[in-house]
Amino acid sequence: MSSTSTSVPLLSTPDLSHTWKRATDEPDWVRRSLITIALVFLGLFLVLPLAVVLYSAFEQGLGVWYAAITEPDAAASIRLTLLVVVFVVPINVIFGVAVAWAITKFEFPGKPLLLAIIDMPFAISPVVVGLIFVILFGSQGWLGNWLSAHDMRIIFAVPGIIIVIAFGTLPFVARELIPLMQQQGKQEEEASLTLGASGWKTFWYVTLPNIKWGLIYGVILCNARAMGEFGAVAIVSGRIRGETNTMPLHIEVLYNEYMFTAAFAVSSILTGLALVTIAIKSTVEWFESRHNAE
Numbered sequence: 001m002s003s004t005s006t007s008v009p010l011l012s013t014p015d016l017s018h019t020w021k022r023a024t025d026e027p028d029w030v031r032r033s034l035i036t037i038a039l040v041f042l043g044l045f046l047v048l049p050l051a052v053v054l055y056s057a058f059e060q061g062l063g064v065w066y067a068a069i070t071e072p073d074a075a076a077s078i079r080l081t082l083l084v085v086v087f088v089v090p091i092n093v094i095f096g097v098a099v100a101w102a103i104t105k106f107e108f109p110g111k112p113l114l115l116a117i118i119d120m121p122f123a124i125s126p127v128v129v130g131l132i133f134v135i136l137f138g139s140q141g142w143l144g145n146w147l148s149a150h151d152m153r154i155i156f157a158v159p160g161i162i163i164v165i166a167f168g169t170l171p172f173v174a175r176e177l178i179p180l181m182q183q184q185g186k187q188e189e190e191a192s193l194t195l196g197a198s199g200w201k202t203f204w205y206v207t208l209p210n211i212k213w214g215l216i217y218g219v220i221l222c223n224a225r226a227m228g229e230f231g232a233v234a235i236v237s238g239r240i241r242g243e244t245n246t247m248p249l250h251i252e253v254l255y256n257e258y259m260f261t262a263a264f265a266v267s268s269i270l271t272g273l274a275l276v277t278i279a280i281k282s283t284v285e286w287f288e289s290r291h292n293a294e
Contacts, residue, residue, distance in 0.1 A: 050271065057268035060261055068265035076242045077250035078269060080158070081227055084246065088166045088226045089219060096173025096218060101207070104181035105189065118175070121168050130235025133164055156238035161246065164232035169222045176218035177211055184210055213288040220284065224277045227270065 058065055068074060099118065103111060121129070135141050137154040147154060154160045188210070192202040208215075230248040237244035245253065247270050254263035 053264055053267050053271050056260065056264035064261060065265045065268070068262040069269055071262070073242045073245070074250060074262070074266050077245045077247045077266070080161070080245070081247045083158070084162055084165055085223055085226050087162050088169055089222055091166050092169050092173050092222050093215070093219060095170065096177055097211075097215065099174045100177035100181055100211075101203070103178055105186050115178075118171050121170050126164075126168055126229065126231030127235060129164055129167055130232040133160060133167075133232075133236055137163075155236050156240065156244060158244065160236040161233050161244060164236050165226050165229045168229055168232055169225045172222040172225065173215065173218035176214045176221070180211055180214040181207075213284060213291070216284050217281065217288075220277055220281045224274060227273055 069078070099114070102108075103114065124132075134155055136143055137147060137160065138144050139148065139155070141155075154163065188206050189202050192206045193199075197205070228248060229246075230252075233246055234249060234252075237246070237249060239245055239249055239253065241250070241253065247266055251263050251266050251270070254260075254266065
């Protein structure tokens with residue numbers, strides 16, 4: 001009896017290269033249309049407003065621009081803005097590094113709650129933030145009588161501006177460092193401690209060099225937000241010209257008084273600081289990519 005063998009055809013793997021190519025390679029007109037839309041959007045919403053600010057600031061000449069930014073109230077707003085940055089950025093650096101270290105290196109109850117609290121300034125309107133601190137520190141607020149008894153003034157004064165801006169910029173450094181430190185893990189710190197290094201030495205010689213680029217990036221973002229904060233500052237500052245007006249508030253005052261050239265002159269200073277911040281940010285990103293490539 002002869003046996004017949006049946007051959008089972010092997011299942012061949014379908015060639016998906018052609019399908020993959022069709023899914024990723026759009027026609028030229030699609031790519032060009034998308035690029036054109038992106039460039040038009042950037043031109044209308046970024047480049048054009050920037051050009052309008054600079055043109056309006058220097059339209060009447062360099063002398064008028066210089067007189068506008070050296071006017072006493074304008075100079076006071078510039079000094080106050082820089083003073084606030086000097087206080088706010090170090091506060092947020094210390095807090096951001098400490099909370100990122102705690103969240104990424106230790107396990108403790110309430111960690112998700114702490115992460116949620118860090119994100120609160122992103123979720124709360126700046127105007128509401130200002131009202132919160134008015135309720136706390138205002139003359140009719142919860143701590144108002146105590147502050148008055150000790151001759152301390154927070155609302156309608158520089159301390160209130162520093163507090164609300166520090167609150168609004170609180171997440172930037174921490175949120176830059178937490179993902180970075182989670183990705184790096186804690187093996188190097190554990191090895192350092194095993195070899196006998198103290199906690200501070202481990203931080204200064206192991207952790208800090210590993211997070212320096214993320215820390216610099218967070219400082220840049222914190223600095224940019226601190227200079228441009230408006231809503232919360234408008235509530236707690238009292239808008240006292242020459243005393244509690246930061247640059248954004250002073251620009252609004254000038255514009256409402258139809259002093260357009262002066263308003264755009266001060267705006268050009270704020271815009272210049274923003275451009276410097278962007279340039280530093282791009283430089284940091286370039287150094288970081290070069291460092292990672294090495």
